[in-house]
Amino acid sequence: MDVTGRLLAAALLILASAAADPGDEKCLTDLSESLQDPLRNLKNWTKETFANPCQGFTSFLQGATCNNGRIYKLSLTNLSLRGTISPFLSNCTNLQALDLSSNQISGQIPPDLQNLVNLAVLNLSSNRISGSIPPQLALCTYLNVIDLHDNRISGEIPQQLGFLVRLSVFDVSNNRLSGPIPPSLGNRSGSLSQFNASSFDGNRDLYGYPLPPIKSRGLSVMTIVGIGLGSGLVSLILSFTAVCIWLKISEQKQDEEESKVGQLMPEY
Template sequence: MGIWGLQQHLAVALLLFLSTATATADPNDEQCLTHLSQSLTDPFNNLQNWTQTTFASPCQGLTSFLHGATCNNGRIYKLSLTNLSLKGTISPFLSNCTNLQSLDLSSNQITGPIPPDLQFLVNLAVLNLSSNRLSGPVPQQLASCAYLNVIDLHDNQLSGPIPLQLGLLARLSVFDVSNNRLSGPIPASLGNRTGNLPRFNASSYEGNKGLFGYPLAPMKSKEGLSIMAIVGIGLGSGLVSLVLSFAGVCIWLRVTEQKSADEEGKISQLMPEY
């Protein structure tokens, strides 16, 4: 075999090696995808190609072989599985997709908690889990994802307070936890941000009966009355009671005075004249 033929064979072998290396999944990505597919139920078979065979080689450069996945340099960097009627829970092994920058599981029927393990997605910029049936607390561990730009959790069944730690996310420009079951005060670091940090209006917090603080309107009682209105009613009731009490005393004194006058008249009639 001549030198030219040897070079051709070496070139083909090198291309085959690079192709195989690129197509082979990162072990962390493969574990991430495997566990996520096991934790979710796909009633309409939208994720037919989510199989173990595909997980072994999900990317070819920038091309992804998985529905809803986007690749970058052979790694999964975006998952968008929105509005697919998915059920089940979010696997904590999702944190193995360490190159993930965007996670969108919105508009499904996913239940259970938000895994605190998502804190290990250190490159995550977008987290959209809105319009599901997620329950439990908002994990304070999300504050470890320093690049988070979007946290959208609206229309779920999340409960408990909003973690103070989320106010440390300097890049956060979209924050929506409306229509949940959250309670307690809105952290000032999120409700009343200062400097150049983006601010969030009341629409980010509305629909949580137990949540209060700026920028929400003042709390109302169960009858829909504001605290100031209740205080006003209390003061008004006290004033009315005072007036009625004073009027009662006046009437009693008048009656007593009249009785005394009548008795004096009777006594004067009985006394002999001199």
């Protein structure tokens, strides 16, 4: 290649590195619009930065890590962020780690995250997220960490998540989940990572292994009071019935005695 060709190739490389991937740019733009930053911690989250957030492995965006000019990791923890998670976050197709923990984010987990086929870490813990866990997350086959503890998530745990063979950390404790723990998550075998009760604690209507049996998980105060009142009422009824039977038997005996005495008395 002559000098002119090399200069042209270098110029094209510079232009390519100066422009953001269109998907990353849309991903960041929509995420910034769906999140609220009342303390203005994300000062450089601007359209100008979104147009060129990465240059090789160098990141110009707070909370972002770059790899070959693409957004590789987003870590926006403990920033008092509010709002919701944009479904267009799925446009960051090279994203391998998403950490939005310890904020005040609400809304639901977008099923669109299924398009993050390279995602290995999903940490949305300690927020105000509600709704259910989308079963579509099972399509992120590289998921190694799912941490959703301390939220307001309801519904059942999707059985499909048990098919994530790389999953080594799973925590849904302190939510509002219900129904059975899928055996594919609660009773894993072989080389698959196993999860203990701490991964599922704090969900009142969730049951199944590895949680202790329901009968040994304690009774509510109202249940105890109800049992006490019920036992007292049954005891009272039994006592009253026993007294009635005793009086009836005593009355019969007395009648029999009087009858005998009457037969022994002489007639005048």
